[in-house]
Amino acid sequence: MAAPAPASSFATRLAAAVDRRGGAACVGLDPVLEKVPHRNGGDPVAAIEAFSLRVVEAVAGLVPAVKLQMACFERYGSRGVAAAERVLGAAGEAELLTIADAKRGDIGVSAAHYAAAFTAGPLAADAVTVSPYLGFDTLVPFREAAAAAGTGVFVLVRTSNPGGDDLQSLRTPGGGVAEVVAAGIERMNGGLQAGEAYGPVGAVVGATRPAVAEALRVRMPRSILLVPGIGAQGGDPAALSALFDARGHGALLTASRSVIYAEDPAEGARRLVAAAAQAADRG
Numbered sequence: 542m543a544a545p546a547p548a549s550s551f552a553t554r555l556a557a558a559v560d561r562r563g564g565a566a567c568v569g570l571d572p573v574l575e576k577v578p579h580r581n582g583g584d585p586v587a588a589i590e591a592f593s594l595r596v597v598e599a600v601a602g603l604v605p606a607v608k609l610q611m612a613c614f615e616r617y618g619s620r621g622v623a624a625a626e627r628v629l630g631a632a633g634e635a636e637l638l639t640i641a642d643a644k645r646g647d648i649g650v651s652a653a654h655y656a657a658a659f660t661a662g663p664l665a666a667d668a669v670t671v672s673p674y675l676g677f678d679t680l681v682p683f684r685e686a687a688a689a690a691g692t693g694v695f696v697l698v699r700t701s702n703p704g705g706d707d708l709q710s711l712r713t714p715g716g717g718v719a720e721v722v723a724a725g726i727e728r729m730n731g732g733l734q735a736g737e738a739y740g741p742v743g744a745v746v747g748a749t750r751p752a753v754a755e756a757l758r759v760r761m762p763r764s765i766l767l768v769p770g771i772g773a774q775g776g777d778p779a780a781l782s783a784l785f786d787a788r789g790h791g792a793l794l795t796a797s798r799s800v801i802y803a804e805d806p807a808e809g810a811r812r813l814v815a816a817a818a819q820a821a822d823r824g
């Protein structure tokens with residue numbers, strides 16, 4: 542028997558959340574012990590968890606989504622992962638959509654297990670980030686798990702870091718590497734459900750190269766773009782208008798350090814939402 546269809550897709554829930562909060566902004570939870578103000582008696586996991594929960598509380602009701610940087614939790618082993626589970630749970634309860642920024646990428650059965658980890662069970666999130674460099678077949682388990690669960694997958698296409706050029710801009714007979722990845726993602730979103738503008742397979746496109754991001758938008762009309770690189774990395778939200786559709790959907794601007802370490806993270810979140818709303822308005 543076929544699995545029951547999910548109640549609603551990630552794209553639908555994200556669009557509703559963006560409309561509710563007024564802008565397509567995501568706060569990145571990247572807690573780094575040396576930067577968190579309270580050390581919880583020297584227990585690093587307790588400190589980063591408490592900090593993350595405070596940020597979740599501060600930004601709930603203001604932004605549509607949060608993105609948990611799994612590395613910041615996994616480095617502490619099982620206790621860190623347990624903390625990530627609790628932070629994801631708290632964010633979900635606060636009606637924030639959650640993105641597990643895990644950047645996974647592996648073959649066959651390993652990919653299926655990674656996909657299961659982030660769509661069901663204690664680490665389940667509304668979306669997960671993945672790397673495409675082992676080939677498109679490795680993305681299929683993520684797409685299938687996401688389509689079945691009503692969640693999303695964000696594939697790295699053009700990253701925001703300076704070294705993103707090293708591989709992603711290499712030329713191939715089929716175009717630049719990022720364009721080849723974009724074409725593969727576009728194929729994977731084929732067959733949208735009725736009334737849906739975007740499929741379950743989204744793309745990570747850095748804000749630090751707005752013209753490149755714009756060109757990639759055109760190549761992936763059915764992908765939600767997750768856009769890091771504003772704030773601490775210097776990207777300008779005003780340069781990203783073309784990534785949004787006429788309804789202000791289709792892209793999600795994400796920033797971590799500039800919000801969570803702001804004197805008032807709630808104010809940082811409000812500013813981020815306003816910047817995203819302004820960018821989308823001009824789109």
Ligand SMILES: O=C(O)c1cc(=O)[nH]c(=O)n1[C@@H]1O[C@H](COP(=O)(O)O)[C@@H](O)[C@H]1O
Nearest residue numbers: 610670700701745747769773774796797798
């Ligand atoms: O996948 C990501 O989220 C990501 C992709 C990318 O191209 N660049 C990028 O910065 N990120 C992540 O986005 C966050 C950026 O943090 P800030 O620079 O502090 O806003 C970090 O968690 C990065 O790992």
